[in-house]
Amino acid sequence: MLDTTKYEETTISTTPACQEDPTGVNYRGNLSRTIQDQTCQAWTSQDPYQHTKTPANYPNAGLDNNYCRNLDMRFTAWCFTTNPGTRWDFCAVGYLDPKCQATPACQEDPTGVNYRGNLSQTINNHTCQAWTSQDPHEHANTPADFPNAGLDENYCRNPNIENTAWCYTTDPETRWEYCAVGYLDPRCQATPACQEDPTGVHYRGLLSRTIGDHTCQAWTSQDPNQHTKTPANYPNAGLDNNYCRNPDGVNTAWCYTTNPETRWEYCAVGYLDPRCQGSVV
Template sequence: WKWILYMLRLEENYCRNPDKDGKGPWCYTTDPATRFDYCNIPECEVECMHCSGENYHGVIATTVSGIECQRWDSQKPHSHGYLPENFPEKDLKMNYCRNPDGEPRPWCFTTSPTKRWEYCDIPRCSESQMETSFWQGEDYQGKVSVTESGNTCQHWSAQSPHKHARTPENYPCK
């Protein structure tokens, strides 16, 4: 849990949603004329995946041939180095399909002793799903630091060009 709290902090100049704004993640900008702006952050991919699914955070846990996935924190039946504590940014939860290494699509180690790993059958998102899948992002952990209008985000610890109280010290767990 410590890494989750760390990732949610107001760090660098990454877009965040410390006050649960209904419009989603935002930041103060480096543009003196624009105090803050919202960031265009896509919703966690649950029903479908974008591109190669490296940001897929859904709950599908079976392979294309129907084999149940092995838990990421387990070494049986297959020993591996993809332990959740070694790759906290890869969201290796339960036995869910993930793409921690840039494969063409999400995969998992299988529970079959004769099949080490296999791709998962996760559909690609349609263009309309990509355009409409936005969320509040109160737990957004990514590194987007540019707003939807193209402004660079101001560091949360900076007070210039915009003074504010939403500092890492005032919001240690956001």
């Protein structure tokens, strides 16, 4: 009888979760430890961390235990931890699945022109607008105009050869944004930022959300938080938008937030980069 075991194993290994479910939204496995080896807090528990990510609020998200989940469309699956010093952390699911490290897209397709995956969230967690839709943003990048660009859904694509794959967003305030594809694929850093730039002082990426999932306040704005970390005071710090930066050389990149109750917070940059699990500086 033909032994199909090896073929089954090959099939599994050639379609890792980073390809089928890059953000881990559909993950229903039983992983309950984070990339920093922290034990997950049960979603039904409010100890040590109080939260609203409960089975009652997210009935279809698989929150019946302490398993890693992505109920709110973050970068990938995550959990609150039982460590009072670490509120939450990502898990090795989706993008961070160890099987997804073989040949990252930044090597094969840095601009994401050939990307035909089903990622439909931008690098700042905005949902992509369908390419067939003109709401909320009118545009000319339609399937009729780009018939070979894979524009049949709301997946990240690069029909017009931008820096990498992108999409219009469903947020009326954000017309379009890049996705974590091609050179922005999180696996595309042979030497992660925690090693090269642990404090994120040199970070000039486009991340504008904090580790607590707050939106960053623009550095040019004084609302809701007044501050002196302005482009005028720090002209070489890249403060021209609301991206995570480290103008004053603190632990790592951070930003003021648009939440009046959270003045500022760190971002997943430098030693807080999710890929820095193995060699935190």
